[in-house]
């Protein structure tokens with residue numbers, strides 16, 4: 426005769442559901458500080474938010490006057506500080522598997538007792554893995570927005586900046602302009618001198634562009650030998666002046682190839698953001714102006730005039 430498995434008894438299911446409810450309760454209101462800290466830190470990958478949580482939880486265990494954290498991530502200094510003062514300090518180098526994840530210092534007017542330091546170390550031991558994840562997230566995010574060859578922001582970063590600038594331009598009726606710069610006959614540089622020289626020239630062009638504009642402006646590598654410069658608070662004429670300055674600066678680049686000295690020219694297309702215009706349309710107009718500059722002989726600047 427065929428065996429029919431018996432159905433689970435409702436009483437046993439009720440017990441399971443009750444245990445689940447209890448687990449949920451414990452999860453939301455953990456009774457011990459380490460579980461609560463680990464749980465709170467696991468809810469975010471923002472290093473700033475994590476350090477805020479850490480400061481809060483630490484203050485409950487070991488009161489302090491100020492907390493300072495610093496770490497160099499992706500070639501930039503990250504600093505977080507809360508509170509003020511305190512002549513006594515305890516400093517911790519946060520290391521995991523031989524990699525540094527910053528230095529955290531607590532300051533206090535009153536000396537730290539040994540058992541307090543032990544408490545701080547236990548808390549930091551729980552926080553180190555989530556902090557490592559947050560640091561790595563910053564590194565990865567930065568890499569995804571950076572061009573590997575030149576180290577300047579890439580096309581993805583430009584797309585984000587164009588969207589932000591379009592919105593700001595519309596909201597504040599402010600002038601924003603975009604300059605696209607394309608190195609002329611770059612293919613022949615690669616063909617005649619090789620890709621290593623071509624790469625070197627692209628790096629020099631990126632540095633030259635950054636030197637030619639204000640720190641409030643931003644430079645992007647937009648494509649192979651194409652760069653974009655975003656100019657806040659700049660109208661058509663101002664942007665055209667910047668483009669001409671860039672063109673002159675690029676002409677000044679000389680690469681010594683031993684038997685020959687190599688230089689390059691650039692063509693520029695300029696477009697000022699129009700009210701209500703989508704980022705893609707703005708970019709397309711700048712590209713159209715660049716196309717005109719190429720068609721009309723290269724080594725020149727053309728503006729996609731807002732008012733013809």
Ligand SMILES: Nc1nc2c(ncn2[C@@H]2O[C@H](COP(=O)(O)OP(=O)(O)OP(=O)(O)O)[C@@H](O)[C@H]2O)c(=O)[nH]1
Nearest residue numbers: 607608609610611612613615620623624649650719
């Ligand atoms: N060395 C190097 N070359 C690149 C890189 N990215 C793109 N290129 C080269 O850039 C060249 C672009 O060629 P084209 O699009 O024909 O443009 P061009 O020769 O500059 O001609 P015009 O733009 O019309 O003046 C191609 O040979 C690509 O291989 C890079 O990262 N390194």
